[in-house]
Amino acid sequence: MLKYIKKRLLLFIPTIIIISIVIFFIIQLPPGDYVSSYVAALAAEGETFTPEEIAAMRADYGLDDPWYIQYFNWVKGIVTEGDFGYSFEYGRSVWSVIMDRLYLTLAVSFVILIFQYAVSLPIGIYCANHQYSAGDYIWSFIGFLGTATPNFLLAILMMYWIYMATGEVYLGLFSHDMLQNGLRMEYLPEFLFRCLIPLIVIGTSGTCGIIRTVRAQMLDEQVRQYTLTARAKGCSEKTIIYKYCLRSALNPVVSGMSGSLRTIFSGSTVSAIVMNLQIQGPVLLQALKTQDMYLAGTIVMIQAILVVVGTLLSDIALAWLDPRIRFSERG
């Protein structure tokens, strides 16, 4: 196992180098550059620029170099000084922009991730154990309703209904008063109420996939020979389900988890919009759209590293879950 991990770690560096080149190339691929989107955005607000000003800005930002020179300079900065470059949009170092949002993003993403699994695993197991019962159908229906409804529509619908019922608009996690006066104990009930909409929206959007996967896997495992053997030997149904079936049923769930790490780092853009939170997701979206090269590059790069690490972790977790994999990796 250790040898395997060591081998994987060695492959890490070339993979990351290739990924970084691909990323940088793709980010600058759409026509235009940061200066053109900056000028256009300000023109929309009434500011105008002369062609000389625009050319000077481009030279200032080093945007008149070809992309591989820009890439080389960026990587040089990272390797030699740990400097991830400079966000044109924010006028600050990329690192400080990322750090500004890191904690909130991590907190929010973890809560969502835990919420999604905490909700969907039991439901998936329930549905498998009560296949074709009313409960199974109801959960299927709710799950697919959530998947098929655009998240933003669901959020507006809920906000609107709550407004029609209470006369108050509950937008985002924090009310105006909370933002103004800081978080005080007296706001706790309202805060919890405000969490309701995002939890429902994000809950219904992400959980369906996990529920269906767990359900299908459990159903597969329940009719396997080993389950029958265990049952014949008199194992309790609980042991069969949780010790045997669930364990192998989790295989695809864990394989799919490698992408979750990246989501934790950036937070989903949807949840940011629904909860009206300033987390990494929308910053990345904006940076990609305006070609704020170094900011976008750094965030995507960190995400990619997390995907690679996540893949490694999920492979290790898979091996732990499934002795068959463990033994084969050893060889």
Next chain:
Amino acid sequence: MKKMLSVLLAAMLIVTAFGALAEAPTSFTEAPYITNLGTYGDVTERLPVASDVMVEDADYLEIGVYGGELKTSASTSNWTAGKIIEEGLFRFKIDGTVEPNVAKSYEVSDDYTTYTIHLREGMKWSDGQPFTAEDCVWFYNAICLNKVDSKGVRACHKDANGNPAVVEKVDDYTFTVTFGTPKYDFVEAVAVDLKWHWAPKHIFEKMVNHILAGEDAEALAEAKAICGVEFADVGAAGKEMLYYFWNYPGIPTLNPFVMSTEAGKNDIKGDYYEFVRNPYYFKVDAQGQQLPYVDKITYTAIQNVDQSLMLLLDGSVDWQTVAMGSLSTIMSDANVPITINEWPGGEWGSVTTQMHWNLSIADEKLNALFNNIAFREAMSICVDRTEFAALFSDGWLEGGQAAPSEGALGYSEEWAKKWTEYDVAKAKELLESCGLVMGADGYYDFADGTDFTLNIVSVADSGAADTYALLKVYYDAAGIKTTFRDYDRSNIDVMTQSNEIECILYPVTGIGDISIILKPNSMVPGTATNVVWYGNMTKETATGDLLELINLKEKLDVTGDPAERTAIAEQMLALHEKNMWTIAYVEAAPAYHAVNGRVHNFPAQGVWSDIYRDLGFAHSQCWFIPVDQQ
């Protein structure tokens, strides 16, 4: 839309007549908010000397009461908070003339080369330091001339040869601006191009000196000491702190509200920030109460326009400029009283329905076609404007043309209605007169049999895709084959500069503005970077009436007499009317400001234009909230 500029003009004349009659207040009072803070001393000391205090006494204003906060929503844009609190050296009145604002008065020499600006004696920055001519002169000499704020010398400071003016201090409250050649429109140009003319020297002198000496590290340390932000380089620090100065805490301004200095409430890109009242603000109301009335303006960040509409419904935000399509929803669902204020804008027709052809397109066949007036007429009359306008505007607007709105310079009913009669048969005749021939597929081809396709582009998310979907039916019926593609705003700019665009619907910069004299950018080739109808045309490549238009603009620049200037402007507009280089299908859309009923003194009549500083024209310092609704 029947509320027209001319009505406003008349209203304004009455206002000024009455304003002059009112007696200026001699004793002054302050907000309880400031009294309660207890650290600021006598209000009279904080205001300029009594004779130099500025009195806001327009006729529509009620005398207000102090207190409360104005709530609004924000996106992460540089100008969100800026325009609404901006104080310029001069400011526009509703009739398009300019009045002194931070300046007390000005004089101009007979040859229009030297302007003498008088400031208000005893006026102070929001940190209590005296505001003097030194701040104005230093701003120009240290910052503009050296381009520290990234903008450098603005057009208002350049003479006819493009040479920068000389700005000199006369005494603490007087400075002069001297040009090499006569500068006839300096005052208007300052209001349009520059707005302010100062920076707090006592705060920035050290930082700017470091920047000029090339001591970047010291300059950045100084920048951080001032506003607490670590900038990546001196270029960013200069631009953000000296150009977008109101967005950062710790930078004194002359505005009614300044960025809070409390952590967590002063990040313009954060979830929440607030602008609090400036205790040294230089304006009072007619009874001598120091403005502003409200204690602060608070901004809650939102991610999406629908979120701000929702917040409007229950009174979580006090105002919002809304789209026509949302009016009905707001008015039927809000549980607070909402007033809709309809402000006419300066555009020629609704920009979302404006069609611009690239008159300098490289393709010879298209070039000949676009420059043929018959083609433009055909494109205009092939659309049923009654039905189209009703669909486009939900019935609020009527069909129209790209022409100045009623009351604006150059308006004529004839122009406003030119080529608006729906006539497909005539459109087809006109197209044939341009040499197009009907092909077997039911669409016109060029005379040589090659396919004629009009490739229309637009800006993504502008709503133009919907407009095009409606227009396409009419173009198809007239035998004009079209394609449509929308691009990100920045790509449109790139394409404009490389002369790739054939035809654009809803351009980045719409043609037309409040005044062709003040801001000819979008109405004359070669003066704006992002107007498409002339492609990359310049004086060298322009011909015919377009060249004439450029020549007239140059003549306007060197003409002093107001009557003569108007005459030239009228000639320029006449060229537009004759040639119709641009068409539109629907009359100009006004801006609709939805304002919570608790906010008083929001002007029902206004003009929606960047020149007039958009919502800044509503003078937020005069808004107030009755005590029982605070």
Next chain:
Amino acid sequence: MALFRKKQMAKDESYYLASQWTLMWRKLKRHTLAKISLAILLVLYLGALFADFIAPYGLEEFSSVYKDTGPTKVYFTDENGKLCRPYVYKLEKFNNRETWTVEIRENTEEKYYLDFLVEGQEYKFLGLIPSNLHLYGLVNEAGEADRSARINILGADSAGRCIFSRVLFGSQISLTIPFVSAAISFVLGILLGGISGYFGGFLDTAIQRVIEVISAIPSIPLWLALSAAIPPDIPVSTMYLYITVILSFIGWTGLARVVRGKFISLRNEDFVMAAKLAGVSDFKIIVKHMVPGFLSYLIVNLTLGIPGSILGETSMSYLGLGMKSPATSWGVLLKETEDLVTVAQCPWKMIPLIFVIVTVLAFNFLGDGMRDAADPYK
């Protein structure tokens, strides 16, 4: 008696001799919900096939009067309360500048009657036979087809178009293109994941690294670049197809990892070993012996992939890439619902959502049925 026995035997025999597929089909027929789902899907696909005929109005039949109006009220009784030929009233609109609201009224002076096989926009029936007959529509007092009044059974959108017609036309895209992308991802995912997991070693390492690189690619700039590269004069539906195909070449990585995980755990099973020893080709082992072992996961993946694709198009249109009106798909219709004005004033615009949900559920229940049917243990 003998006859009966013979019959019985034949039946048994046919059961034992039936192919795997016949057996599956038989089991599927016993699965009520799957049957219902199949029927619903059949109806939806027929609707897509005959959309031109069933839809009363075209995609470009705009109407300012009917803009943002709800489902048309159909009257079955006349003024005296007597049963009569179904009719509707024409609508009128009035902009109230005092209250800033738009008022919609029925003009009881103008009656239009519901009729079947009414003349309307021309189209080609099944793409072959030119026709202008539509299943239903309105006629005036004189019995002539009249389009000044409309019958929008599901209401009208913000350009006055019939939402029911748009749903039908949209299904032509949304019930077909998502399959292309789901199929490509599916095949690539199983194939590459399978190879990776089955063979292991260098191939596995190489494929896994490729997956890591591909899943690190940010999709937004790629979409923007693609949209700039595709010329504007091709039809939007074709462009949508192109982009879907390109994106599905990126979208297979998740499935591939899951398949790989499954293969690693299955490849040392006795039955695989047995097959190997028996000289079965690797490809056959993968497709015939290993893939059925986690068919249920694959079916779930496929049934979730289709709503994913339908919705994916919605998010693409945010970047100016998806379908654009007047071309219509369910994604376009869903996107048009995502604002406050719709939710507050025009809830009928959310009806297309029901079609999406029904389709997705139907696919899912059919998938359930198929999985059960394919399961030899049941």
